[in-house]
Amino acid sequence: MLNKKMRSAALMTRFETVFQCPLCAREMKVVSPQSLVCPNDHTFDLAKQGYVNVATHSSSGKYDKDLFEARKALAESGFFEPLCEMLSGQIKDGLPLDKKGAKILDAGCGEGSHLIRITEKLKPSFGSRLFGAGIDLSKAGVLAAARRDAELVWLVADLAKAPFQSGTFDVILNILSPSNYEEFTRLLSDEGAVIKVIPKSGYLKELREAFYDEPEKRAYSNQLTVDRFSAHFDVAKRRELSYRSVLDRRQLAQLIRMTPLSWRTDEERIKSYLMKKKAATMSVNLDILIGRKKAK
Ligand SMILES: C[S@@+](CC[C@H](N)C(=O)[O-])C[C@H]1O[C@@H](n2cnc3c(N)ncnc32)[C@H](O)[C@@H]1O
Numbered sequence: 081m082l083n084k085k086m087r088s089a090a091l092m093t094r095f096e097t098v099f100q101c102p103l104c105a106r107e108m109k110v111v112s113p114q115s116l117v118c119p120n121d122h123t124f125d126l127a128k129q130g131y132v133n134v135a136t137h138s139s140s141g142k143y144d145k146d147l148f149e150a151r152k153a154l155a156e157s158g159f160f161e162p163l164c165e166m167l168s169g170q171i172k173d174g175l176p177l178d179k180k181g182a183k184i185l186d187a188g189c190g191e192g193s194h195l196i197r198i199t200e201k202l203k204p205s206f207g208s209r210l211f212g213a214g215i216d217l218s219k220a221g222v223l224a225a226a227r228r229d230a231e232l233v234w235l236v237a238d239l240a241k242a243p244f245q246s247g248t249f250d251v252i253l254n255i256l257s258p259s260n261y262e263e264f265t266r267l268l269s270d271e272g273a274v275i276k277v278i279p280k281s282g283y284l285k286e287l288r289e290a291f292y293d294e295p296e297k298r299a300y301s302n303q304l305t306v307d308r309f310s311a312h313f314d315v316a317k318r319r320e321l322s323y324r325s326v327l328d329r330r331q332l333a334q335l336i337r338m339t340p341l342s343w344r345t346d347e348e349r350i351k352s353y354l355m356k357k358k359a360a361t362m363s364v365n366l367d368i369l370i371g372r373k374k375a376k
């Protein structure tokens with residue numbers, strides 16, 4: 081049985097032509113004993129868990145191990161399953177199955193749950209012709225992802241400087257994460273699609289109402305984000321996804337720990353909210369924007 085690092089190195093070797101040095105933009109090769117190396121000798125070693133850190137700076141400390149553990153536990157309880165089902169369906173619909181393969185990037189993958197679940201769902205259609213890569217600036221997130229999965233490529237990287245060749249990806253997923261649209265345009269194949277998931281006004285509204293008193297913090301509009309996306313891509317489709325999920329107290333605590341909504345709320349308020357609740361219904365309300373490159 082190969083260890084994680086060797087399995088990742090084998091996978092990266094199979095798809096070696098996709099990588100690009102984030103420092104000098106030259107091609108990279110997988111070189112023994114398991115490093116990504118460019119012709120200028122910029123060298124990035126695989127960690128024993130199978131991921132590679134190519135970031136030139138680190139992320140802000142807010143996205144830490146606790147947050148990703150909570151996010152992973154909530155994902156495992158099925159909280160994001162309708163989202164993954166919808167996204168895999170959209171990917172399948174948008175890609176011709178006779179294509180030689182499908183390459184998918186999750187830009188801002190966090191602890192990897194969504195990419196793992198979505199590619200599981202796509203496997204029956206694409207099998208080993210599917211290449212999936214997750215990048216995130218948080219090492220804690222990528223480490224958690226790589227621990228769970230050795231069939232996808234995981235990199236600690238800035239999505240503004242992704243370590244891949246231009247035109248590599250058929251699909252770029254960008255789920256509840258920041259974007260860099262110039263970089264996404266560079267990375268996307270001419271027929272490719274960017275799938276951006278953003279909150280709509282009802283997203284976790286129950287938490288916003290419990291945590292914030294100010295009306296401007298309780299209300300949320302994604303219009304600016306939609307406008308910015310439309311300025312860079314032709315919006316081929318826009319779908320709304322809405323569902324409600326009943327969470328028990330343990331899951332509520334996980335939700336609160338995993339969401340940036342709690343960053344601006346004091347601990348006492350969070351504690352007293354949790355004490356009062358045995359269970360609560362939470363609304364998920366998302367916009368899914370599917371963009372194609374604009375004609376030049
Ligand atoms: C709200 S989390 C969403 C994570 C994941 N997509 C999910 O839905 O569970 C936002 C993520 O964006 C990542 N992020 C922020 N800035 C980034 C950057 N410049 N490059 C890569 N990832 C970044 C954070 O580390 C964090 O994991």
Ligand SMILES: [Zn+2]
Pocket residue numbers: 101102103104105106118119120121122
């Ligand atoms: Zn280089």
